[in-house]
Amino acid sequence: MEIEVISFGKIAEFLPQQKISIVNISDTDELRVYLEKNFPDLAGTKYKLALNKNIVQVKTEINNNDVVAIMPPFSGG
Numbered sequence: 001m002e003i004e005v006i007s008f009g010k011i012a013e014f015l016p017q018q019k020i021s022i023v024n025i026s027d028t029d030e031l032r033v034y035l036e037k038n039f040p041d042l043a044g045t046k047y048k049l050a051l052n053k054n055i056v057q058v059k060t061e062i063n064n065n066d067v068v069a070i071m072p073p074f075s076g077g
Contacts, residue, residue, distance in 0.1 A: 001023060001024065001025070001026075001062075001063070001064040002021050002022070002023050002064060002065065003021070003022055003023075003025060003031075003062055003064070003065070003066045003067070003068055004019055004020075004021055004065075004066075004067045004068070005019065005020050005021070005022060005031075005035075005067075005068050005069075005070060006018065006019050006067065006068070006069045006070070007069070007070045007071075008069060008070070008071045008072065009071065009072040009074075010045070010072045011042065011045065011047055011070045011071065011072050013041075014039045014041040014042045014045070015039055015042075015070075022034065025062055026061065026062060027059050027060060027061050027062055028049055028051065028056050028059055028060045028062060028068075029059045030062075031049070031062065031068060032049070035070070042070075045072070046072070046073050047070055047071060047072055047073070048070075048071050048072075048073065048074075049068055049069070049070060049071075050068065050069040050071060051066060051067075051068055052066055052067055053067075053069075
């Protein structure tokens with residue numbers, strides 16, 4: 001299984017490329033652990049995940065070819 005991870009805003013500074021591919025991740029909790037282990041600056045930062053353009057609030061299954069966005073906190077007006 002392969003997923004695409006896209007980062008935005010300040011989060012993009014912590015990842016070496018705008019898009020990265022990750023294999024063997026089955027849910028968003030595993031993805032958070034993987035990201036924070038491989039990109040330690042991310043561990044101390046607040047961020048949100050979006051799976052296929054939907055904000056993720058709880059542990060969610062990730063499927064092959066899904067796209068996950070890592071976004072810094074934001075507020076609307």
